[in-house]
Amino acid sequence: MSGHDEHEPVWGLPSAPPPGEEILWQGRPDWKRFAVSALKIRWVALYLGVVVVAKIAFGLNRGEALEGLGQMLALFGLCLGFVAWLAWLHARATVYTITNRRVVMRVGVAINLACNLPFEQLAAADLALRDEDDGDIALRIKPPARVRRFIFWPHLKGGHFLSPRPALKAIREPERVARLLADAVSRWAEANDAIEVTRAAGEPSEAPAEPRPELTSLPRGATS
Structure with a gap:
């Protein structure tokens, strides 16, 4: 993929993966779908459209000329353009990485940060589809x-204001x-279960095993 930062040893990662870690997938948002x-x-456009219609209706009702309508439409166009530009910037600055041990999200426009989410911190993942080539995967921590x-x-x-979920x-x-x-x-959990069994061979364990992360799928068309 293009967009490699010369200051990154590996695209999208703050450092080279340690021995035994393998990059399985990397990607970034589609900026047009990200804007939506x-x-x-779309909600921004709807709100601005309602404002324009309200101004026209009030102007016609009072018999007033629609002064300033052109400037208002130009301003609203700039607002939508700014949102689209912001979406493009975020998509360009973002890299999502899945390895065999963690999820890494390189995010941020003004300040670009690589956020590590090890598998042991994941409780579940929710898949939300809008169509076959557009969707989100939200991670429960x-x-x-x-x-x-x-x-x-x-x-x-x-x-999820009280418990934000990265996606x-x-x-x-x-x-x-x-x-x-x-x-x-699943492979990571099985490998770690095997390690724990080896370490505790012959010793009774009183602590219940932690539940493994699960993947749930939301109905097609669900948004997040």
């Missing part, structure tokens, strides 16, 4: 780990990526 799903450009909204925004699943937004082939993530987490 993450920055809600186990407590006490916390997600800082101001770092991950707008790469978040909507509607791989507007990615292509979301079902394939979700299956890849589920398989990687």
Whole structure:
């Protein structure tokens, strides 16, 4: 893929993967779909359209000339252009990476950060499809780990203000990526179960095993 930062040893990662870690998938949002799903450009356009219609209606009702309508339309066009430009910037600066041990999200425009989400911190993943080539994968994080909204925004699943969920937004082939993530987490969990069994051979374990991360699929057309 293009867009490699010369300061990165590996595209999208803050450092080269340690021995035994393998990059399974890398991608970034489609900026047009990102504008719709993450920055809600359609809702912005709808709001601005309502304002324009209201101004026209009030002007006609009062018999007044529609002075300033052209300037208002130009301003609203600039607003929509700014949202689209912001979506393009975010998509260009973003790299999502899935390895056999973690998910890494390189996000941020003004300040670009690589956020590591090890598999042991994942409780589950939710797949939301808009169509076959557009969807999100939201990650549920186990407590006490916390997600800082101001770092991950707008790469978040909507509607979870108290417990933000990082999300791989507007990615292509979301079902394939979700299956890849589920398989990687499953293999990681099995390998770690084997390690724990080897370490505790012959010793009774009183602590219940932690539940493995699960992948759930939301209905097609669901948004986040």
